[in-house]
Amino acid sequence: MKLCQYCITNVLESKVSWDYHNHSYDALTPSSKYRCLFCSTLRQDIRRVAPWLRESDYADTWPVYRWSKRSLARIRESMETVVVTFRYVPPKKRPGGNADSEEADIALPTRTFFLFPDKELQPLPTVEQLGKTTNPSINGGHQIRTWVENCDKTHTDCMRRRKATPRTSRFIPTRLLEISGLPESPIRVIETATTTVQGPYCSLSHCWGKPDFVQLRDNNRKSFMKDGVPWNLFTNNFKQAVEIARFLDVGYIWIDSLCIIQGSAEDWVQEASRMHLVYRNSYCNIAIADSVGQYGGAFRTREPTDVSPVLYQSSQDSPMFAGKAWRAVPEDLWARELLRSSLYTRGWVFQERMLSPRILHFARNQVFWDCPSLSACEALPAGLPRPMDSTAGPDRHWRGRLQEPGGSQDLAGPNDQPLSVYWQTAVRNYTSCNLTQRSDKLIALWGIAKLIKDAMGVEYGEGLWEDNLEDQLTWRVAECRLKERPITQMRTIPSWSWASMDGEIIIADRLSDKKHWTVCDHNGRPLELDLVGVKRYARIFQSTSGETAHFLQHRVQSDSVLEVKSPKHKAQKERPNHQSANHADKDNTPKTVNENAEPILHNASIAIQGHIGCGTLQFDEVKKAWLLRLQNTNDLDIEAYPDTNPGSKGLQHHSSFVVLSAKKVVQLKSEVTSPLTEKHLFNEDIEIEGRGILVEAVAGQDKEDHFQRTGAFRFRVANEQTFRLLLVTAGEEQLSPRKYNAERGRKFWLD
Template sequence: MSTSNICNFCIENIVRSKASWGLHHPSCNSLFNSTRNRCAFCSLLYEDVKARQEQLEEFRGTDDILYRWLYEDVRQTEKLSTGQGFTTSLYRWSIRSLGKTRESKTMVALTFRVVPKEEKESDARPKVENVTFGLPERVFYCFSETELGVLFGKGTIGDTTNPHKNAGVQVERWIQSCDRNHKHCPTRAKPWGAFVPTRLLVVGTKGSEKPIQVVDTKKNNIKGHYVTLSHCWGPPKLNEPKKDALTINTMDQFMTLGVAWKDLSKNFQQGIEVARFLEIEYMWIDSLCIIQGDAKDWETEGALMHKVYRNSYCNIAAVDSKDSTGGLFRERKQHQVLPASFEGDGNSPMFGNKIWRAVREDLWEQDLLKTPLYGRGWVFQERMLSPRALHFSKHQIFWDCAEISACETVPGGLPLPLDRRAAADRHWRGRLQEAGPNRWMLVSGANDDSIEEFWKVAVENYTSCDLTQQTDKTIAVWGVAKLVRDSLGEEYGAGLWERELAEQLAWRVADCTISERPKELQHIPSWTWASIKGKILVGNSRPPKRSYTTRDYSGKPLSFKLKGDARPIAHRERSEDIKVELAAMSKELQSAADKRKNSGLSNDPSRIDKSAETASRDQEPKLLDTTIEMQGYINTAPLRWSEVSDKWALDVTANTGFKTKDAIVTAFPDVKRDLNTIEVSFVILSLTHHNGPGSLPSLSEIREDSWYSGVGIMLKPSGERDGRYVRTGALNIQYLSVGTWKYLQNTSTGREGSDEAGMKFQLE
């Protein structure tokens, strides 16, 4: 077996070239021939071409060069237009030195881009410049083998990902290094924390096929390290009950005789084998540790899942298995895994005469995050909350902890340019671990992004995943939301935060053409992104100072009502100054202590029963009322699709008599709609006042000395009762003249009988 290669074409035309750019294969057949030699560059490009074959063939009758590239075996030096120097290449390559990194003296980026074609205008389609057929840009990072030898290891790899065989050598190295050297990762030597799951599995020792017993940890006084398993259940099989699921009927058997080895799914069997390899005695698997079909047990245990994963020793992930039968272990060949290796001949000023390793830029995303497991919404919080993880993918094992992210082919840790996505997750994973009694300090690092920024990214990543049961929309992210809530000291409900709730309501969908409001989510209010199936983008949680914000009926900031009055403290305005904020929190804590003292309760922890309070705060908050009371200016305006900008726009000046440029408002419908102009209702949620001419490029003709920017939402009557509306989309207000804003205030719906703050209505 051998590593993946670099073909002769790429060696001669790229590695040994004195140029910094050039054209790639002159025909599809030439590109295909290089894939037979397992060229790392050409194989990936050919996969892309085959995936976009249909789009490419649409142009074969309008582009002679493309036709020849697709269907003729053109020689490299053949010219189509004498004197112009054009070839039939679909791709061009370029190389650039990225200089010194934290690990290496030199690093070279090799980029492949499509040579754009110009679509000819026809009756069917208008002329479109720079057609690239949807083919992605591909980047490989090339590292000197001598400089990165530690990271790349010895250049050999076993023929399986089973750790009981050769793959276990590297797993042991990661575990030992993490245990001994990583300050922020849990170790076996550290005293065990207070939390242990309600139930665990006793997995036994290597090679055992004895039944796996479910144990009650409290009754058996179990204190010790345990591992968790992330896996895909897959669709249920008709008329075939699961033999490895804990139910009311199987509980006695599983807790006395145990679960027979033969009745365990392949995922469970191989996950247990990994736990045994790690020499961890206990394991938590959801369907064997939570009573299936028991709503009460699910309500209790589901609320604790964030603690289950945060306090585990290691999470074992079956990332390449789409159902319970796939298992974790994979057979493999070296050329499928090892980075391509090549040697320069001294001609190239970039590559010189060194030996290089080439790794694709999206290694982490493509081989790990785009796997079947990590496309599931439930697993998002499992991945983010676990202190360390072993991911068993299609060709290799990936490692993740609070300090490094690595894989078998790059065991010393991903080099900087490959580590951006993994490092971001690693950064937040460390921040979400237990931070001691003063949770606020979790978000106060001098050079750290805010925890609000993490939530913004978390919602986008989470809603990009799939959920088998859309009704799990909020509970499946509650584990992460709870930690953010405890850190922020802000109340949370149905996916939104009470602070700056008016701003929170202006979330938007990333692509309304594929988003939807399915029937199973109709019980969720329209004002939260949890009512939408689709990728969601939330706005800045710390907006600029607002001169106008919608309020509730009594003129206070917008809020939602929660069952059980779950707020730990009364709502108050927050300060941007952390010292002021800490002082306010300290005052509130002292006030709470004084209340306990005056009520006759001792501050002695042994005399205070906090179990009920802790349990209620572990539970996902439930809305007492699905409506939000608001007071604002509701108006109507045409919603139009712009072919030029490829965006929706709300023409808020259409009914005012003002100029079009007196308002620039981009609209984001929640779901797909036809392109016909339609009148819609809208309300402006908040505005920031600006002095001086408009500074945006699109406002070059504006000479207003005073104007506004802000956000809003589109509405429609709910159809049930007067004064109730549902949300239909979001608005981004880039420019709103003072005159237009005054006009909208004076002509809003329900103006008669309303006060200066506008119409009172309920958003549901």
């Protein structure tokens, strides 16, 4: 690509910091055909988002873009940077625009480009070195070897993590493909329990597409182990992945469909629980990013000039560019060419990308490299400049944290962000991806959850952490679109789990360590999950005054039972006789718990004691949001986030709700001086902020006191009196003292 003379003269070398860009679509077209980086990008957006702007009838709507440019302040070791931004101009703000224009705004995206001094980006590959293919045996192989060698020998953190685990104790998958034979010869499936593995293995991330390709099954297992898989049965994805692994001088590769017995539920359960170990211990993960199925392969032909950063030689009298040579690069290079590719829309691949120690991504135009120390591509082989690293950088940081071998101390990082912050990001990014099987939604993220669970030492179940469970329960759907909660085949997911919904999920922040109000379980203790393999004891300690008994919990790996240890008292935790299809029957509790397996619930119901109130959901046309309003007051609007679309926005919809937690927030109003002491005093307002969930009763004779989640809400009220309006139990007069307490509320089960 290049920069056209129009953009050089009217944008880069302009004496002003902003102006309008091209006054017609026809003027934009020749420059884009000239392969101008700026004009081509804008033209593609118009063709994709607003194709009618190409028509002559809309000639008077131009210009639709304005540009601006500025120099970024230099920090630390960052290189000199100029930012050029193109923004859509609304009709009313265009030259000669009509303030009363009824032309609708359109969602043309903002486009940003970075310009870096050519000298500071060097060394860059020449067009000849890039070549016309991404096949490393033909072009680009030298760069790939350089990345691997530098990671092996110069990346301090990467080297430390590899050396922390001796080779003799490193994890080896149950099965591998042995690829050290001759080209195009059959490739054997080996079982590592009976075959010595010499050297490391690569792993593969790919899109399955239609499952009409060779797979390991019970009826071909012996043949594939003895004679091998014939080369002609391999798809392009598999063939080229093997070629890449051989290019890296690695003798084994792990491919899911050939290393897990397809159609065997038993083998799937065992291997799915070890998936995090497979990717975390691979030598290098090979990611075929641009193929939607098995036959697209990893290698692509390309025009090398489209890959190399665009060169711009500035004029001597340019105050901003000072006669130097510069390189122009799109800001979203990493996201556009890699993360938005076919592969990375798959839910399973999210954890494969985050758990692999290093990855070679074979994308449409070039090969990308990713390890905890460096994110790079063939166009920028030394790494992404800091201004372009806002997406890859955080992922790289957390991937490095997830690679730490030393357990909780190293992984949790006392001087770093808590892992709970990463979990919020992980769930949001993961739920933005697609899954072929909804029943895989939790197991496909279990690899990451397992590492966080071990590091934090917190129990986990169905996508939620037991620590501050009342906050975890207030996740929300980013966009309320579905008319009803999806039904998941093969696995029952409780309504309180975010995995019960489709679409992007936002996990709530931890509200506070010091809460003003919080719900409890039926015994007055913090909320908990009823997990297989977790036994909870509560020992009674009599206070010195002989009044209050305190419960101290202790856990071991065993049944899910609560015993109150006292010379005179024994009690078992009250649990409803209700089981879900995917939850363990207590009579069949496993004697030992597989530490790598996703935790199983004894019971999907969470015991809660809180106030279930009544309100209505109404859509606010001004705020463009749903509000929860109480029946006994009209001056309290609460932000609500229904899980599914309640229905007509013009109607009121009945909804029950329960506040789960709240904290006090001190607002300083003004500073005054006391006339008596001459000390500075502050006038304070104390507000109360909190969260909760929307619920509805579960139908059924055996479902008395059972509710399911229908959404979430958050609030901020002016005082304690207003807050107390939220702590009213509907129908309290009909509840027995065994089920209801005026202060704590009603005992119920959340399914």
